[in-house]
Amino acid sequence: MTEPSSRRLPNALEISLLALAIIGVIFLFVHVLEMAIQLALLGCWFVMLGFGKYLKLDYGRMQDGITAGINQGMDAILVLIAVGALIGSWMAGGIVPNIIYLGLSVMDPNIFLMAAFFICMITSLATGTSFGTAGTAGVAMMGIGAGFNFPMPLVAGAVISGAYVGDKLSPLSDTTVMTASLCKVGLIDHVKSMLYVAVPAVTLSGLLFLLVGFQYGHGGSVGRATQVMEALAGQYQIAWYMLLPALAVIAMLVMKLPSVPVIFFGAVLGVVWACLFEQMPLVAAIKTLYEGNHIQSSLDFLNILLNRGGIVSMLEVIMLVMLALGLGGLMEVTGVLATISNGLQRWATNQGRLGLSTIFAGFLGNFLGGAAYVSLITATTITAKNYDKLGVDRRVLSRNTEAGGTVTTPMIPWTDGGVFMATTLGVATTAYLPYLWYHFIGLSISIFYCYANIFCFDKKKSKDEAPEAALEAE
Structure with missing residues (x-):
């Protein structure tokens, strides 16, 4: 967007007053009138x-x-739509519940936070997408954390921290590629430069999550995990093949296939799994792409965790x-x-x-x-x-x-x-x-x-x- 060179630019005082006005509007709408941030x-x-x-x-x-500003973010908007559809069908098809069940059955509560951080980190490094990582592995880690009775903000911190390691560092990430291009630096040179920051940051973060995890990973949380596993087994079919859609999506992203069609394909697999293994009618399974998942579990928090997703949620x-x-x-x-x-x-x-x-x-x-x-x-x-x-x-x-x-x-x-x-x-x-x-x-x-x-x-x-x-x- 090119502007005439003769156009007057605002001065520092004008921008300061403008910033105060914008902050004032946001504070008034959100904190005083309690309206949506969109307004x-x-x-x-x-x-x-x-x-x-x-x-x-x-x-x-x-x-x-x-319009030029909005156009800059259209790729992200398409990913949001695709991930919303994927979460809805993967909940209905039992894919995310199976990941949660598997995590609860094999993971030690004491190392859970560190494990969540590194699992999301590896997923994002392999796929290059923080949104895709949070919508798949991240949602599963939230469920496992809830089963171990961890504070949800703390689990979310571990998930997002891990997800953004790959978003920042992976050669498959769009932001990594875009940054190298904008700075006129070779992609591998850019990644190598970031390693000087990433290696100590990942090490220290992992250590912090490990130490804090020991504080929360007490023995009483195992009973909650057993309760969650029993509720999941009563609601969904638990089997190794229920994880195949997740493995397929990760494999295709690692192969550098375009993220939006891959995520949509994963969402369609969720619909197929919902029909084949959860005996959901085809029309109802397709609706989960837009409306999300809806179940009734004996555990209220599990209803909150699994009744989500769908394009409408985005x-x-x-x-x-x-x-x-x-x-x-x-x-x-x-x-x-x-x-x-x-x-x-x-x-x-x-x-x-x-x-x-x-x-x-x-x-x-x-x-x-x-x-x-x-x-x-x-x-x-x-x-x-x-x-x-x-x-x-x-x-x-x-x-x-x-x-x-x-x-x-x-x-x-x-x-x-x-x-x-x-x-x-x-x-x-x-x-x-x-x-x-x-x-x-x-x-x-x-x-x-x-x-x-x-x-x-x-x-x-x-x-x-x-x-x-x-x-x-x-």
Whole structure:
């Protein structure tokens, strides 16, 4: 979206007042009037439209900004629809209940939290999708955690922490590939750079989940697990072949097949399993794709856990994501992001500030744009030229972009990641936020490396980045 160079950009005072107005609208709608966050974001649209008119922008240009912003997140919206359908049919077809049953039968409560973290990490590394991981292995881990009587926010923290290791690190992840491309760094070089942060962050996070797991994994929880297993066995058929759809989906994702059709195919397998093994009528099984699963168990918490999914469960999430993306588009077209970019470029005069500015720009993209895709674009476009100006290797840019963009996505309640995780796992963002230990540790390590000038590499351009980076620096 190209704007005329003569267009006046808002100044720092105007943006400060705008930020206060947006925060005020969100606080009024959500905390005072107790309305949905979607209405708050819609109110922010009107604040931004008024600001645009103040800058003498015509409505047509601002509407183009809205649609351009929403278009950036269409891939995520398609994944949301597919995962909603998959969760509904996998609940009805007994696939997720069988995973929960298997986990309860073989897992030690003392190591459960650490196991949940590493299982979700391995799944996301293999598949490259945090949403797919949370919607499959993550939902199962929530069920196992409930069976062991663990606090649900703590389990959600372990699940999301593990899921975002792969989202940030896997060569199969769309955000990993997108970041390498935006930063003009080779994909493998980008992954290797992130390992300097990921290895200590994963080690420390796993240790924390292990230590806390010992605190909660007392012997009394085994009785609850037995009760859950008996309820599942009474409600669903328990057998090894009930896990085949999950194995098939993971295998296809590992083979780098497109995630949306693969997840939809997995959802169809759930319908087939519901008909074949749970004796569900075909029409009722198909309806679970849209309406989700509905059972009546003797355990109330199991009803809450298993009665979920369906495309309809994602509609509020999709609406929120679209509104947040549209708000980000308005920020772009009114020049708000450009002004912030200019300010950060003047402030980032050393390597520590440079890294912090990239992480902040990524967070800002999530906060204002509501999606990881937006955050990756803002982090790179706002700060990339400064890396070349200060002679800092672009592998550091790509690493910091993932830290500020991808990692902070589930930490903000109205982003696509934040709303998806809260909806899918049944735990509010503010409740699981304190337990995102991988995220906090990774962010801290990234900032420390920048200020201490550790693992920041010599400025040696690779074949992948040299020509483009040189042009960017001019």
